[in-house]
Amino acid sequence: xxxxxxxxxxxxxxxxxxxxxxxxxxxxxxxxxxxxxxxxxxxxxxxxxxxxxxxxxxxxxxxxxxxxxxxx
Numbered sequence: 001x002x003x004x005x006x007x008x009x010x011x012x013x014x015x016x017x018x019x020x021x022x023x024x025x026x027x028x029x030x031x032x033x034x035x036x037x038x039x040x041x042x043x044x045x046x047x048x049x050x051x052x053x054x055x056x057x058x059x060x061x062x063x064x065x066x067x068x069x070x071x072x
Contacts, residue, residue: 016043 012031020027020043029046031039038058041050053061 012039014041014046 012034014029014031016027016029027043028040029043031041031050034052036055037052038055039050039052042048
């Protein structure tokens with residue numbers, strides 16, 4: 001696994017899905033504007049660990065979710 005470090009995790013803009021409820025349920029946030037990677041974190045633990053996906057991997061994941069495809 002390749003380790004990628006954000007320049008300043010507090011300096012990026014995090015966003016939650018518009019489909020998530022506002023009651024603090026299970027949700028993840030993604031950070032916009034980080035070149036080459038898409039950082040993802042647990043919205044309930046903003047100071048916790050961040051998992052970063054390459055742009056291509058994230059795009060494939062989103063396309064799969066939107067298309068309803070799953071691999072087991």
